[in-house]
Protein backbone atom coordinates (compact mmCIF):
# COMPACT_ATOMS: atom_id res chain seq x y z
CA UNK A 343 0.00 0.00 0.00
CA UNK A 344 1.21 3.46 -0.77
CA UNK A 345 1.81 5.69 2.19
CA UNK A 346 -0.11 8.88 1.99
CA UNK A 347 2.25 11.71 2.72
CA UNK A 348 1.00 13.73 5.61
CA UNK A 349 2.23 17.11 6.61
CA UNK A 350 2.44 17.40 10.35
CA UNK A 351 1.24 20.83 11.29
CA UNK A 352 2.30 21.97 14.73
CA UNK A 353 -0.77 22.18 16.95
CA UNK A 354 -0.96 25.80 18.04
CA UNK A 355 -3.12 28.32 19.83
CA UNK A 356 -2.86 32.08 19.34
CA UNK A 357 -3.30 34.80 21.92
CA UNK A 358 -4.10 38.51 21.75
CA UNK A 359 -5.48 41.30 23.93
CA UNK A 360 -8.14 43.96 23.54
CA UNK A 361 -6.86 47.32 24.81
CA UNK A 362 -7.81 50.94 24.42
CA UNK A 363 -5.73 51.26 21.27
CA UNK A 364 -6.86 47.95 19.87
CA UNK A 365 -10.59 47.17 19.86
CA UNK A 366 -12.17 43.79 19.18
CA UNK A 367 -12.40 44.28 15.41
CA UNK A 368 -8.76 45.29 15.18
CA UNK A 369 -7.74 42.31 17.30
CA UNK A 370 -9.71 39.98 15.03
CA UNK A 371 -7.82 41.32 12.02
CA UNK A 372 -4.49 40.98 13.80
CA UNK A 373 -5.30 37.42 14.84
CA UNK A 374 -6.45 36.55 11.30
CA UNK A 375 -3.06 37.68 10.11
CA UNK A 376 -1.28 35.86 12.93
CA UNK A 377 -3.16 32.69 11.96
CA UNK A 378 -1.98 33.10 8.35
CA UNK A 379 1.58 33.62 9.62
CA UNK A 380 1.28 30.49 11.77
CA UNK A 381 0.05 28.50 8.78
CA UNK A 382 2.91 29.87 6.68
CA UNK A 383 5.37 28.75 9.36
CA UNK A 384 3.86 25.24 9.41
CA UNK A 385 1.37 25.47 12.26
CA UNK A 386 -2.34 24.83 12.63
CA UNK A 387 -4.34 27.13 14.89
CA UNK A 388 -6.85 25.22 17.05
CA UNK A 389 -8.06 28.05 19.22
CA UNK A 390 -7.77 31.76 19.90
CA UNK A 391 -7.55 33.21 23.39
CA UNK A 392 -8.32 36.88 23.94
CA UNK A 393 -8.66 39.11 26.97
CA UNK A 394 -9.68 42.69 27.62
CA UNK A 395 -7.05 44.57 29.61
CA UNK A 396 -6.02 48.14 30.30
CA UNK A 397 -2.44 47.17 29.75
CA UNK A 398 -0.56 43.89 29.55
CA UNK A 399 0.52 42.25 32.78
CA UNK A 400 4.27 42.96 33.08
CA UNK A 401 4.89 39.46 34.46
CA UNK A 402 2.75 37.13 32.39
CA UNK A 403 1.31 39.43 29.70
CA UNK A 404 -2.22 37.99 30.24
CA UNK A 405 -3.95 37.79 33.61
CA UNK A 406 -3.21 34.80 35.81
CA UNK A 407 -6.67 33.32 35.32
CA UNK A 408 -6.37 33.48 31.54
CA UNK A 409 -2.96 31.82 31.62
CA UNK A 410 -4.49 29.01 33.69
CA UNK A 411 -7.32 28.65 31.17
CA UNK A 412 -4.77 28.37 28.35
CA UNK A 413 -2.77 25.86 30.40
CA UNK A 414 -5.79 23.60 30.85
CA UNK A 415 -6.57 23.76 27.14
CA UNK A 416 -2.97 22.94 26.23
CA UNK A 417 -2.97 19.82 28.37
CA UNK A 418 -6.38 18.63 27.20
CA UNK A 419 -5.68 19.20 23.52
CA UNK A 420 -2.06 18.26 23.16
CA UNK A 421 -0.92 21.70 22.07
CA UNK A 422 2.72 22.17 21.03
CA UNK A 423 2.95 25.91 20.65
CA UNK A 424 1.39 29.07 22.06
CA UNK A 425 1.83 32.19 19.93
CA UNK A 426 1.28 35.73 21.22
CA UNK A 427 0.40 38.51 18.79
CA UNK A 428 2.54 41.07 20.61
CA UNK A 429 6.23 41.02 21.33
CA UNK A 430 6.84 39.56 24.79
CA UNK A 431 9.58 40.87 27.02
CA UNK A 432 12.27 38.33 27.89
CA UNK A 433 10.84 38.14 31.43
CA UNK A 434 7.28 37.55 30.22
CA UNK A 435 8.40 34.84 27.86
CA UNK A 436 10.31 33.17 30.67
CA UNK A 437 7.41 33.34 33.14
CA UNK A 438 4.80 32.14 30.68
CA UNK A 439 7.00 29.25 29.54
CA UNK A 440 7.39 28.23 33.15
CA UNK A 441 3.64 28.04 33.73
CA UNK A 442 2.53 26.62 30.39
CA UNK A 443 5.43 24.23 29.97
CA UNK A 444 5.32 24.29 26.18
CA UNK A 445 6.84 26.32 23.36
CA UNK A 446 5.95 30.01 23.73
CA UNK A 447 6.48 32.27 20.74
CA UNK A 448 5.57 35.84 19.89
CA UNK A 449 4.87 37.47 16.55
CA UNK A 450 8.49 38.53 16.11
CA UNK A 451 9.64 34.98 16.77
CA UNK A 452 7.20 33.64 14.23
CA UNK A 453 8.22 36.09 11.51
CA UNK A 454 11.89 35.36 12.16
CA UNK A 455 11.12 31.66 11.89
CA UNK A 456 9.36 32.09 8.54
CA UNK A 457 12.26 34.16 7.26
CA UNK A 458 14.67 31.46 8.40
CA UNK A 459 12.68 28.74 6.63
CA UNK A 460 12.54 30.73 3.43
CA UNK A 461 16.02 32.19 3.19
CA UNK A 462 17.50 30.68 0.02
CA UNK A 463 20.84 32.35 -0.56
CA UNK A 464 23.67 32.48 1.91
CA UNK A 465 23.21 36.24 1.92
CA UNK A 466 19.58 36.04 3.05
CA UNK A 467 20.52 33.35 5.57
CA UNK A 468 23.22 35.55 7.07
CA UNK A 469 20.77 38.42 7.42
CA UNK A 470 18.16 36.23 9.10
CA UNK A 471 20.70 34.63 11.38
CA UNK A 472 21.89 38.01 12.57
CA UNK A 473 18.31 39.07 13.35
CA UNK A 474 17.70 35.80 15.20
CA UNK A 475 20.78 36.14 17.38
CA UNK A 476 19.88 39.73 18.20
CA UNK A 477 16.45 38.55 19.28
CA UNK A 478 17.97 35.72 21.27
CA UNK A 479 20.62 37.63 23.21
CA UNK A 480 18.40 39.22 25.89
CA UNK A 481 16.41 36.00 26.18
CA UNK A 482 19.22 33.59 26.92
CA UNK A 483 18.69 33.41 30.67
CA UNK A 484 15.04 32.42 30.21
CA UNK A 485 16.04 29.58 28.00
CA UNK A 486 18.56 28.39 30.50
CA UNK A 487 15.97 28.26 33.27
CA UNK A 488 13.88 26.07 31.03
CA UNK A 489 16.75 23.66 30.46
CA UNK A 490 17.64 23.74 34.11
CA UNK A 491 14.16 22.67 35.05
CA UNK A 492 14.29 19.78 32.63
CA UNK A 493 17.52 18.63 34.18
CA UNK A 494 16.08 18.78 37.64
CA UNK A 495 17.49 22.03 38.90
CA UNK A 496 19.47 20.81 41.90
CA UNK A 497 23.15 21.44 41.56
CA UNK A 498 22.66 23.31 38.33
CA UNK A 499 22.30 26.78 39.75
CA UNK A 500 25.92 27.77 40.19
CA UNK A 501 27.33 26.52 36.90
CA UNK A 502 24.07 27.64 35.26
CA UNK A 503 24.93 31.26 35.73
CA UNK A 504 28.38 30.85 34.27
CA UNK A 505 26.95 28.97 31.36
CA UNK A 506 24.62 31.85 30.61
CA UNK A 507 27.65 34.12 30.53
CA UNK A 508 29.46 31.74 28.22
CA UNK A 509 26.37 31.46 26.01
CA UNK A 510 26.08 35.25 25.89
CA UNK A 511 29.68 35.57 24.87
CA UNK A 512 29.27 32.99 22.14
CA UNK A 513 26.17 34.73 20.82
CA UNK A 514 27.85 38.15 20.95
CA UNK A 515 30.87 36.81 19.07
CA UNK A 516 28.58 35.26 16.51
CA UNK A 517 26.72 38.57 16.09
CA UNK A 518 29.88 40.51 15.42
CA UNK A 519 31.08 37.81 13.02
CA UNK A 520 27.80 37.97 11.09
CA UNK A 521 27.95 41.77 11.06
CA UNK A 522 31.45 41.65 9.55
CA UNK A 523 30.31 39.11 6.99
CA UNK A 524 27.36 41.31 6.02
CA UNK A 525 29.57 44.37 5.76
CA UNK A 526 31.65 42.60 3.13
CA UNK A 527 28.55 41.47 1.24
CA UNK A 528 27.08 45.00 1.52
CA UNK A 529 30.17 46.41 -0.14
CA UNK A 530 29.95 43.86 -2.94
CA UNK A 531 26.27 44.59 -3.45
CA UNK A 532 26.86 48.34 -3.48
CA UNK A 533 29.51 48.03 -6.13
CA UNK A 534 27.23 45.73 -8.14
CA UNK A 535 24.53 48.36 -7.97
CA UNK A 536 27.08 50.95 -9.06
CA UNK A 537 27.92 48.84 -12.10
CA UNK A 538 24.35 48.85 -13.28
CA UNK A 539 25.07 52.22 -14.83
CA UNK A 540 22.67 54.95 -15.60
CA UNK A 541 19.48 52.98 -16.02
CA UNK A 542 16.46 54.21 -14.08
CA UNK A 543 15.73 51.96 -11.11
CA UNK A 544 12.20 50.98 -10.23
CA UNK A 545 11.33 48.99 -7.12
CA UNK A 546 8.18 47.02 -6.35
CA UNK A 547 7.23 47.59 -2.72
CA UNK A 548 4.15 46.62 -0.73
CA UNK A 549 2.63 44.49 1.99
CA UNK A 550 3.39 40.79 1.86
CA UNK A 551 1.23 38.64 -0.48
CA UNK A 552 -0.15 41.57 -2.54
CA UNK A 553 1.19 40.22 -5.85
CA UNK A 554 4.56 41.93 -6.35
CA UNK A 555 6.29 38.83 -7.72
CA UNK A 556 3.29 37.97 -9.88
CA UNK A 557 3.50 41.44 -11.34
CA UNK A 558 7.24 41.09 -11.90
CA UNK A 559 6.61 37.87 -13.81
CA UNK A 560 3.79 39.41 -15.81
CA UNK A 561 5.73 42.46 -16.87
CA UNK A 562 9.07 40.82 -17.46
CA UNK A 563 9.66 37.38 -18.83
CA UNK A 564 11.23 36.13 -15.64
CA UNK A 565 10.07 33.44 -13.29
CA UNK A 566 9.99 34.66 -9.71
CA UNK A 567 8.60 32.40 -7.01
CA UNK A 568 4.93 33.14 -6.28
CA UNK A 569 2.88 31.57 -3.52
CA UNK A 570 -0.22 32.27 -1.52
CA UNK A 571 1.70 32.37 1.72
CA UNK A 572 3.38 35.24 3.50
CA UNK A 573 6.94 36.22 2.63
CA UNK A 574 7.30 34.12 -0.50
CA UNK A 575 10.10 36.45 -1.57
CA UNK A 576 13.12 37.13 0.61
CA UNK A 577 15.85 37.59 -1.92
CA UNK A 578 15.90 40.55 -4.18
CA UNK A 579 15.51 39.93 -7.89
CA UNK A 580 16.51 42.58 -10.37
CA UNK A 581 15.43 42.38 -14.00
CA UNK A 582 16.06 44.59 -16.97
CA UNK A 583 12.75 45.53 -18.55
CA UNK A 584 12.28 47.33 -21.85
CA UNK A 585 9.10 49.19 -22.71
CA UNK A 586 9.22 50.79 -26.14
CA UNK A 587 12.95 51.13 -26.48
CA UNK A 588 13.38 52.46 -22.98
CA UNK A 589 15.26 50.08 -20.68
CA UNK A 590 15.03 50.26 -16.92
CA UNK A 591 15.71 48.02 -13.93
CA UNK A 592 12.87 46.51 -11.95
CA UNK A 593 13.46 45.10 -8.47
CA UNK A 594 11.23 42.64 -6.65
CA UNK A 595 11.91 42.45 -2.97
CA UNK A 596 10.74 41.29 0.44
CA UNK A 597 7.17 42.18 1.43
CA UNK A 598 6.37 44.34 4.43
CA UNK A 599 4.12 43.56 7.37
CA UNK A 600 2.92 45.55 10.35
CA UNK A 601 5.06 45.18 13.45
CA UNK A 602 7.96 44.05 11.28
CA UNK A 603 10.64 43.15 13.82
CA UNK A 604 13.19 45.93 14.05
CA UNK A 605 15.98 43.35 14.10
CA UNK A 606 14.88 42.34 10.62
CA UNK A 607 14.83 45.86 9.25
CA UNK A 608 18.38 46.36 10.50
CA UNK A 609 19.76 43.12 9.19
CA UNK A 610 17.99 43.42 5.85
CA UNK A 611 19.71 46.74 5.27
CA UNK A 612 21.24 45.75 1.98
CA UNK A 613 18.03 44.23 0.66
CA UNK A 614 16.22 47.41 1.60
CA UNK A 615 18.98 49.49 0.00
CA UNK A 616 17.43 48.44 -3.30
CA UNK A 617 14.36 50.37 -2.23
CA UNK A 618 16.39 53.24 -0.80
CA UNK A 619 18.31 53.68 -4.02
CA UNK A 620 15.34 53.32 -6.38
CA UNK A 621 14.29 56.29 -8.51
CA UNK A 622 10.66 55.24 -8.65
CA UNK A 623 8.52 53.06 -6.38
CA UNK A 624 5.60 50.94 -7.50
CA UNK A 625 3.61 50.59 -4.29
CA UNK A 626 1.52 47.46 -4.91
CA UNK A 627 -1.71 47.12 -2.93
CA UNK A 628 -4.07 44.12 -2.70
CA UNK A 629 -7.36 46.00 -3.08
CA UNK A 630 -9.34 42.79 -2.54
CA UNK A 631 -8.07 42.63 1.06
CA UNK A 632 -10.43 44.25 3.57
CA UNK A 633 -7.49 45.76 5.36
CA UNK A 634 -5.80 47.32 2.36
CA UNK A 635 -5.85 50.87 3.73
CA UNK A 636 -4.10 49.75 6.93
CA UNK A 637 -1.60 47.84 4.83
CA UNK A 638 -0.81 51.04 2.92
CA UNK A 639 -0.22 52.84 6.24
CA UNK A 640 2.13 50.11 7.47
CA UNK A 641 4.10 50.18 4.23
CA UNK A 642 4.33 53.97 4.31
CA UNK A 643 5.56 53.83 7.90
CA UNK A 644 8.32 51.40 6.98
CA UNK A 645 9.23 53.51 3.94
CA UNK A 646 9.55 56.44 6.32
CA UNK A 647 11.73 54.38 8.65
CA UNK A 648 14.11 53.56 5.83
CA UNK A 649 14.04 57.16 4.58
CA UNK A 650 12.31 56.40 1.30
CA UNK A 651 8.95 58.05 1.82
CA UNK A 652 9.48 60.96 -0.54
CA UNK A 653 10.28 59.12 -3.72
CA UNK A 654 8.11 59.39 -6.82
CA UNK A 655 5.54 56.62 -6.33
CA UNK A 656 2.85 55.00 -8.41
CA UNK A 657 0.12 53.29 -6.38
CA UNK A 658 -0.69 50.00 -8.10
CA UNK A 659 -4.03 48.63 -6.93
CA UNK A 660 -3.83 44.95 -7.79
CA UNK A 661 -6.29 42.02 -7.69
CA UNK A 662 -9.24 44.02 -9.03
CA UNK A 663 -10.57 40.70 -10.35
CA UNK A 664 -11.00 39.54 -6.76
CA UNK A 665 -12.44 42.77 -5.38
CA UNK A 666 -15.95 42.13 -4.04
CA UNK A 667 -17.55 44.96 -2.06
CA UNK A 668 -19.92 44.03 0.78
CA UNK A 669 -23.54 44.18 -0.33
CA UNK A 670 -26.50 45.78 1.42
CA UNK A 671 -29.83 44.11 0.64
CA UNK A 672 -32.44 46.47 -0.79
CA UNK A 673 -34.80 45.99 2.16
CA UNK A 674 -32.00 46.43 4.70
CA UNK A 675 -32.51 49.90 6.08
CA UNK A 676 -30.26 49.51 9.09
CA UNK A 677 -26.82 48.70 7.76
CA UNK A 678 -24.85 51.86 7.27
CA UNK A 679 -23.05 52.27 3.99
CA UNK A 680 -19.31 52.43 4.55
CA UNK A 681 -16.18 52.14 2.43
CA UNK A 682 -16.60 48.35 2.65
CA UNK A 683 -19.48 48.76 0.21
CA UNK A 684 -17.69 50.99 -2.31
CA UNK A 685 -17.26 49.96 -5.89
CA UNK A 686 -13.83 50.57 -7.39
CA UNK A 687 -15.28 53.60 -9.20
CA UNK A 688 -16.33 55.01 -5.83
CA UNK A 689 -12.93 54.31 -4.34
CA UNK A 690 -11.35 56.33 -7.12
CA UNK A 691 -13.23 59.39 -5.86
CA UNK A 692 -11.92 59.09 -2.30
CA UNK A 693 -8.43 60.06 -1.09
CA UNK A 694 -7.22 58.17 -4.14
CA UNK A 695 -8.30 61.13 -6.28
CA UNK A 696 -5.78 63.27 -4.42
CA UNK A 697 -2.97 60.89 -5.27
CA UNK A 698 -3.74 61.83 -8.85
CA UNK A 699 -4.66 59.78 -11.88
CA UNK A 700 -1.07 59.67 -13.14
CA UNK A 701 0.03 58.07 -9.91
CA UNK A 702 -2.67 55.43 -9.50
CA UNK A 703 -3.51 52.39 -11.57
CA UNK A 704 -5.99 49.55 -11.07
CA UNK A 705 -4.96 46.19 -12.44
CA UNK A 706 -5.11 42.46 -12.14
CA UNK A 707 -1.67 40.92 -12.44
CA UNK A 708 -3.04 37.41 -12.95
CA UNK A 709 -5.54 38.40 -15.67
CA UNK A 710 -3.36 41.16 -17.10
CA UNK A 711 -6.29 43.53 -16.87
CA UNK A 712 -5.43 47.19 -17.68
CA UNK A 713 -1.91 46.15 -18.55
CA UNK A 714 -1.49 48.55 -21.46
CA UNK A 715 -2.38 51.42 -19.22
CA UNK A 716 -0.05 50.08 -16.55
CA UNK A 717 2.86 49.86 -18.99
CA UNK A 718 2.08 53.35 -20.24
CA UNK A 719 2.19 54.82 -16.74
CA UNK A 720 5.48 53.17 -15.92
CA UNK A 721 6.89 54.20 -19.27
CA UNK A 722 5.93 57.85 -18.76
CA UNK A 723 7.28 57.97 -15.23
CA UNK A 724 10.55 56.26 -16.14
CA UNK A 725 10.91 58.44 -19.23
CA UNK A 726 10.37 61.54 -17.11
CA UNK A 727 13.15 60.52 -14.74
CA UNK A 728 15.42 59.50 -17.59
CA UNK A 729 15.15 62.76 -19.54
CA UNK A 730 15.60 64.83 -16.43
CA UNK A 731 18.88 63.01 -16.01
CA UNK A 732 19.88 63.00 -19.67
CA UNK A 733 18.07 65.93 -21.34
CA UNK A 734 19.81 65.32 -24.65
CA UNK A 735 18.22 61.85 -24.88
CA UNK A 736 14.72 63.27 -25.05
CA UNK A 737 14.18 62.57 -28.75
CA UNK A 738 15.07 58.90 -28.27
CA UNK A 739 11.94 58.16 -26.34
CA UNK A 740 8.69 59.08 -28.03
CA UNK A 741 5.28 59.25 -26.38
CA UNK A 742 3.81 55.92 -25.43
CA UNK A 743 1.06 56.32 -28.08
CA UNK A 744 3.66 56.42 -30.85
CA UNK A 745 5.27 53.28 -29.47
CA UNK A 746 1.97 51.45 -29.45
CA UNK A 747 1.37 52.45 -33.08
CA UNK A 748 4.83 51.22 -33.97
CA UNK A 749 4.26 47.96 -32.14
CA UNK A 750 0.92 47.57 -33.91
CA UNK A 751 2.52 48.17 -37.29
CA UNK A 752 5.25 45.67 -36.49
CA UNK A 753 2.59 43.17 -35.56
CA UNK A 754 0.78 43.72 -38.84
CA UNK A 755 3.88 43.36 -40.98
Ligand SMILES: Nc1nc2c(ncn2[C@@H]2O[C@H](COP(=O)(O)OP(=O)(O)OP(=O)(O)O)[C@@H](O)[C@H]2O)c(=O)[nH]1
Nearest residue numbers: 551552553554555556569570573574575597707708
Ligand atom coordinates in the same frame (compact mmCIF):
# COMPACT_ATOMS: atom_id res chain seq x y z
N1 LIG B 1 -6.98 37.10 -7.70
C1 LIG B 1 -5.75 37.57 -7.88
N2 LIG B 1 -4.72 36.99 -7.22
C2 LIG B 1 -3.48 37.48 -7.43
C3 LIG B 1 -3.23 38.60 -8.31
N3 LIG B 1 -1.92 38.86 -8.29
C4 LIG B 1 -1.36 37.95 -7.44
N4 LIG B 1 -2.28 37.12 -6.93
C5 LIG B 1 -2.06 35.99 -5.99
O1 LIG B 1 -1.61 36.50 -4.74
C6 LIG B 1 -0.72 35.57 -4.11
C7 LIG B 1 0.59 36.26 -3.73
O2 LIG B 1 1.28 36.62 -4.87
P1 LIG B 1 2.84 36.99 -4.86
O3 LIG B 1 3.17 37.51 -6.22
O4 LIG B 1 3.64 35.86 -4.32
O5 LIG B 1 2.84 38.17 -3.79
P2 LIG B 1 4.10 39.00 -3.23
O6 LIG B 1 3.63 40.40 -3.03
O7 LIG B 1 5.29 38.79 -4.10
O8 LIG B 1 4.26 38.30 -1.81
P3 LIG B 1 5.58 38.22 -0.87
O9 LIG B 1 6.75 37.87 -1.70
O10 LIG B 1 5.17 37.15 0.08
O11 LIG B 1 5.70 39.55 -0.21
C8 LIG B 1 -0.53 34.43 -5.12
O12 LIG B 1 -1.39 33.39 -4.74
C9 LIG B 1 -0.94 35.06 -6.44
O13 LIG B 1 -1.42 34.10 -7.36
C10 LIG B 1 -4.37 39.18 -8.98
O14 LIG B 1 -4.28 40.12 -9.77
N5 LIG B 1 -5.59 38.62 -8.72
Ligand SMILES: [Mg+2]
Nearest residue numbers: 554555574575
Ligand atom coordinates in the same frame (compact mmCIF):
# COMPACT_ATOMS: atom_id res chain seq x y z
MG1 LIG C 1 7.08 38.01 -3.68
